[in-house]
Every structure is written in structure tokens, then in C-alpha cells.
Amino acid sequence: MAKEIYSQMMKELSEGKYVFTGELEPEKAGNVDAPIKAAKEMLGLVCACNVTDNPQSFAYVSSLAAAYKIQLETGMECVYQLRCSDRNRMALLSDVLGAGTLGLKSILALAGDHVALGDTPDAKPVFDLDSTTLIHMIRKIVDEGKDLGGNDIEDPPKLNVGGAAAPGAAHLGAEVGKVKRKIKVGVDYIQTQVVYYQDVLDKFFKELGPTDVPILVGIYPAKSFGSADFFDKYVAGVDVPPDYLAAMKETKAIKDKEKKREEVDRINLEFFTDFLEHLKGTPAAGCHMMAVGYPRIVGPLKKVMD
Amino acid sequence: MEEILGYLEGKKNIVVVGCGGCATFYHTGDKKAVAEMADKLTKEGKDVTKISMPLGMQACETEKISIFLQKKKDKVENCDAILVMSCGDGVQVITEYTDEEMGIAKNVYPANDALGLVGGGPNQLKETCQSCGMCELGKTAGICPLTACGKGLMNGPCGGVREGDKCEIDEEKDCAWVKIYKRMERLGELDDFVEMNDPHEWGKMKRPRLFELKEPMSMMDMMGSMMNLNTISGYMSMMFAKPPEQKEEKKE
Numbered sequence: 152m153a154k155e156i157y158s159q160m161m162k163e164l165s166e167g168k169y170v171f172t173g174e175l176e177p178e179k180a181g182n183v184d185a186p187i188k189a190a191k192e193m194l195g196l197v198c199a200c201n202v203t204d205n206p207q208s209f210a211y212v213s214s215l216a217a218a219y220k221i222q223l224e225t226g227m228e229c230v231y232q233l234r235c236s237d238r239n240r241m242a243l244l245s246d247v248l249g250a251g252t253l254g255l256k257s258i259l260a261l262a263g264d265h266v267a268l269g270d271t272p273d274a275k276p277v278f279d280l281d282s283t284t285l286i287h288m289i290r291k292i293v294d295e296g297k298d299l300g301g302n303d304i305e306d307p308p309k310l311n312v313g314g315a316a317a318p319g320a321a322h323l324g325a326e327v328g329k330v331k332r333k334i335k336v337g338v339d340y341i342q343t344q345v346v347y348y349q350d351v352l353d354k355f356f357k358e359l360g361p362t363d364v365p366i367l368v369g370i371y372p373a374k375s376f377g378s379a380d381f382f383d384k385y386v387a388g389v390d391v392p393p394d395y396l397a398a399m400k401e402t403k404a405i406k407d408k409e410k411k412r413e414e415v416d417r418i419n420l421e422f423f424t425d426f427l428e429h430l431k432g433t434p435a436a437g438c439h440m441m442a443v444g445y446p447r448i449v450g451p452l453k454k455v456m457d
Numbered sequence: 458m459e460e461i462l463g464y465l466e467g468k469k470n471i472v473v474v475g476c477g478g479c480a481t482f483y484h485t486g487d488k489k490a491v492a493e494m495a496d497k498l499t500k501e502g503k504d505v506t507k508i509s510m511p512l513g514m515q516a517c518e519t520e521k522i523s524i525f526l527q528k529k530k531d532k533v534e535n536c537d538a539i540l541v542m543s544c545g546d547g548v549q550v551i552t553e554y555t556d557e558e559m560g561i562a563k564n565v566y567p568a569n570d571a572l573g574l575v576g577g578g579p580n581q582l583k584e585t586c587q588s589c590g591m592c593e594l595g596k597t598a599g600i601c602p603l604t605a606c607g608k609g610l611m612n613g614p615c616g617g618v619r620e621g622d623k624c625e626i627d628e629e630k631d632c633a634w635v636k637i638y639k640r641m642e643r644l645g646e647l648d649d650f651v652e653m654n655d656p657h658e659w660g661k662m663k664r665p666r667l668f669e670l671k672e673p674m675s676m677m678d679m680m681g682s683m684m685n686l687n688t689i690s691g692y693m694s695m696m697f698a699k700p701p702e703q704k705e706e707k708k709e
Binding site: 283315317325326 | 609610611613616619620622647650651653656
């Protein structure tokens with residue numbers, strides 16, 4: 152468990168509470184009105200919300216600016232996602248110091264998708280650091296008040312740092328090796344990529360073995376067939392189950408908006424209730440609900456875990 | 458070709474240079490490629506002068522290219538542009554040589570889009586080293602993640618490994634970090650896999666990089682080495698020959 156606790160999420164995890172986190176996605180816009188609205192809907196249901204950083208390498212509002220504004224205006228604790236795809240170690244350091252300055256308490260350190268997968272494929276990919284060395288850098292900043300070059304940092308920021316894991320990765324041995332590496336360099340918590348299959352999750356926990364780092368398992372209740380289909384086709388390392396996808400596809404034919412919403416909710420509740428029931432028996436410390444643009448599902452899903 | 462014709466628009470007399478190094482090896486600047494390029498340009502109404510350099514005579518070495526440019530000095534002096542079938546090194550060495558040594562300013566255009574240093578063969582060649590100046594191979598089971606990993610991660614794999622251990626950005630390519638894992642497993646060194654590799658020191662790659670050879674190889678030395686192999690065909694057969702089978706020594 153983390154040596155120092157700075158964020159509310161880390162506090163609840165250290166108290167042994169089962170933690171729920173949500174996810175907010177800034178848009179390609181000059182404002183963060185939509186994620187602010189979603190954050191307000193999830194207040195009281197989740198203890199924190201991740202704010203995504205150019206997910207799938209689509210360039211959106213800066214996650215630093217968005218996380219700051221959402222946290223300020225709604226009171227929702229924001230987990231600032233920071234990826235290495237677009238910044239070298241200097242820019243990453245500046246942003247980590249910026250996060251502390253703006254009162255953010257938690258960073259999720261990510262390598263990030265390759266820019267070739269997104270809407271700006273001709274951009275120069277950076278990857279000066281990777282997720283492990285970014286976690287290491289944040290540890291040094293927070294714990295030692297030093298940057299990677301050993302330069303002193305005055306009044307270092309107080310941040311908890313998280314890392315990702317991909318239980319569904321094609322090569323589990325290599326993936327778990329990487330997760331162990333993140334644990335060795337001092338990650339405070341882990342949030343996983345989306346998992347759909349119970350056996351995939353079980354194999355991951357078995358291969359990883361015991362750890363005192365809390366792990367929040369990611370799920371993705373999709374708000375529409377389009378979202379689920381996009382996830383299946385374009386999100387690296389994730390396969391959406393064909394049955395779930397087929398059921399979601401059938402909702403496309405429903406013309407009445409209200410009935411369509413009800414059916415989408417029913418499919419998600421049915422599928423994820425089963426998964427969440429299973430989750431209770433795993434070493435997971437919580438659940439990361441990536442219900443982007445779909446906050447209404449968080450409450451009903453959370454009830455399953457009561 | 459469209460791009461090349463764009464460069465050459467309004468220019469009549471063209472010198473086409475084919476490099477005798479990599480571009481000859483990969484047939485993107487050999488004698489045949491130069492002839493084909495010349496034909497295409499002639500059909501577009503250009504007057505073409507061909508300079509084909511034989512294998513072993515690289516356009517990127519001033520001493521070698523100078524022989525060929527000086528031999529056709531008149532054509533070079535009177536041309537409207539030089540089109541170079543080589544990597545960017547050849548293009549720029551020719552630019553520098555014509556500018557500074559021959560004292561003539563000409564447009565020098567690339568005909569090729571060079572893809573980088575490659576190895577392997579005989580058919581499939583791949584980039585495995587980017588000459589970064591700070592070799593990491595000793596830490597990564599002899600596979601360079603900076604080059605072989607699509608993201609150049611020093612600590613992988615990323616979360617996007619595809620079915621069949623393929624790369625997130627190209628399902629035709631293997632994930633370098635799964636390969637590193639498998640090699641470490643075979644070497645019995647998996648404990649090292651969970652150790653963090655420090656961030657790569659890019660400070661060794663301040664561009665442009667300059668090198669000074671204390672004892673440069675002279676043309677005479679090089680010709681001597683070639684003579685020892687008798688002929689180019691002898692040289693080639695040595696390159697592609699299978700190593701002689703080793704006979705087991707009988708122990709007495």
C-alpha cells in the first residue's frame with residue numbers, strides 16, 4: 152500500500168473500502184461542459200473520476216486543464232491521466248508539477264496509444280519515457296523532491312501515482328512482468344484496461360500473485376452499439392464479447408428513444424451484473440467503471456456490489 | 458514519380474545518379490533502375506545524363522562520388538538539376554560536393570524515400586538499429602526496443618499487444634517486448650525482465666552527428682581489398698556463400 156496518502160481514492164483504498172471510480176472524456180471542443188455534467192451525475196456514486204488524456208490518440212482538451220476545471224467546479228476528485236505519447240520527459244515533468252500546483256492529487260501514468268491509431272496519425276510520436284519510467288519519475292518528484300536529472304524541486308507536489316494493466320493482453324507473461332516492474336518502482340494503485348471475461352481476469356490475478364498494491368478492475372458499459380463496436384474494433388488489446396455486441400446491435404432497430412435507452416441499460420445490467428458478482432470473489436480492491444458519456448448506468452451497477 | 462516530375466518541372470537537362478551502395482543492393486539505384494528512370498524522364502521530354510555507380514561505389518562517400526561527378530563535369534555544370542537515386546546521405550554529399558568542391562550550385566533532388574538501416578535478408582529486410590549512440594542491447598536480450606518496438610519503449614510491452622503477439626500499430630509486425638520476454642525466458646533471465654530499464658540517454662544523439670576518423674581508409678586501400686577478392690562476382694559469392702561445414706575433429 153502507498154507510503155503516503157494524498158488522494159481521497161487512496162485514503163478509501165487504505166481503509167479497505169471497496170472503491171468505485173468513473174471516467175470522464177474531454178472532447179474536441181473549447182470547453183469541458185459535457186464531462187462536468189457527467190461528473191455531477193456521478194457525485195456520491197464514485198469516489199473519483201479519471202480524466203482521459205487523448206484516448207486512442209484522438210486529440211482533445213488537455214487532461215490537465217480538464218481535470219483541474221472539473222474538480223474545481225464539481226468537487227469530484229479527478230485522476231489526471233498522463234501519457235507519454237505526446238510529451239518528452241521535460242514536458243511530463245512540467246505537467247506533473249502543474250498538476251500539483253492546480254491541486255490534483257492523483258495521476259495515472261500511461262504510455263498511451265500510438266499516434267498512428269488516432270485522428271492525427273502523421274504526428275511525431277514521442278515516447279521519451281514509458282509508463283514505468285514515468286511512474287519512477289513521479290515517485291522521485293514526490294518522495295525525493297528531485298527530477299530525473301537529480302535537480303532539486305522546491306515544495307514538491309503531493310500526488311499518488313497509478314499505473315495500468317491489461318489482463319486481456321495477448322501475452323500474459325510479458326504483461327504481468329511489466330506490471331510487476333511497475334509495482335517494483337512504487338506504483339500506489341493499478342487500474343486495469345477493460346475486462347469482459349471472468350476467466351481472463353482470474354488468469355491475470357493468478358499469474359500476478361499476491362500484491363499489496365490495490366487493483367481496480369476496468370469495465371466498459373457502452374452507451375450504444377456504436378461505442379461498443381468502436382471499442383471492439385479500435386481499442387488495442389480489448390475484444391468485446393460477440394454475444395454482448397450482437398445484443399447491443401439489435402437496439403439499433405428500436406426507434407423509440409426511451410425504449411432504446413431502457414434496452415441498452417437492460418443489456419448492460421444483465422451482462423455486467425454477472426461480471427460484478429464474479430468480481431466480488433477476486434482480489435480486486437474496486438472497480439473502474441469507464442462508462443464514458445453514460446453516467447446513468449453507474450448507480451444501478453454499483454447496487455450489484457452492495 | 459509524380460513528386461519527381463514536380464521537382465523537375467521547367468528543367469530540361471537532368472543528371473541522374475544511381476548510388477552503388479545500398480540503392481544498388483536493393484535495386485532502387487542500380488544500373489537498371491537508373492536506365493528505367495532515364496527512360497521515363499526522356500518520355501517526359503527531358504535530356505538525361507546517366508551516372509551509374511558500380512556496387513561498392515557509394516554516393517555517400519565524397520571520395521567515390523567525386524570520381525563520377527568529375528568524369529562528367531561538363532554535363533554536371535550544364536544541367537538544370539541532379540536527380541539522385543540513393544538515400545538522403547547520397548543526395549546531401551552530392552549537394553555539398555557540387556557546391557563546395559566543384560563550385561557549382563545545382564538543385565539536387567531525391568528520387569528515393571530511404572527507409573533506414575536494415576539487416577536480415579535475403580528477401581525480408583528489417584530495421585533493427587538506429588545508431589542512437591547509446592546501445593541498449595546488453596539490457597534487452599539482444600533486441601533493440603527503441604527500434605523494434607513501434608513505440609520505442611524501454612520498458613514494455615505496452616497494453617496493446619495483439620493476438621499472435623503482434624504490434625499494436627501493425628499486425629504484420631511482432632511485438633518486440635514479447636520477443637524480449639521469450640528470449641529472456643530461454644536464457645533463464647526472466648528475473649531481469651521485471652527490473653526497470655532507465656530512460657534512454659538521447660543526449661548522445663545530438664544532430665547533426667559528426668565523426669572524425671583518425672585513420673581513414675584510402676581509395677587505394679579499398680581497391681586493394683577488392684583486388685584480393687579478384688572480382689565483384691567473387692565478392693558477391695563470398696557474401697552469399699554458406700559457411701563451410703565444420704568437420705568434426707577426431708580425438709586420438
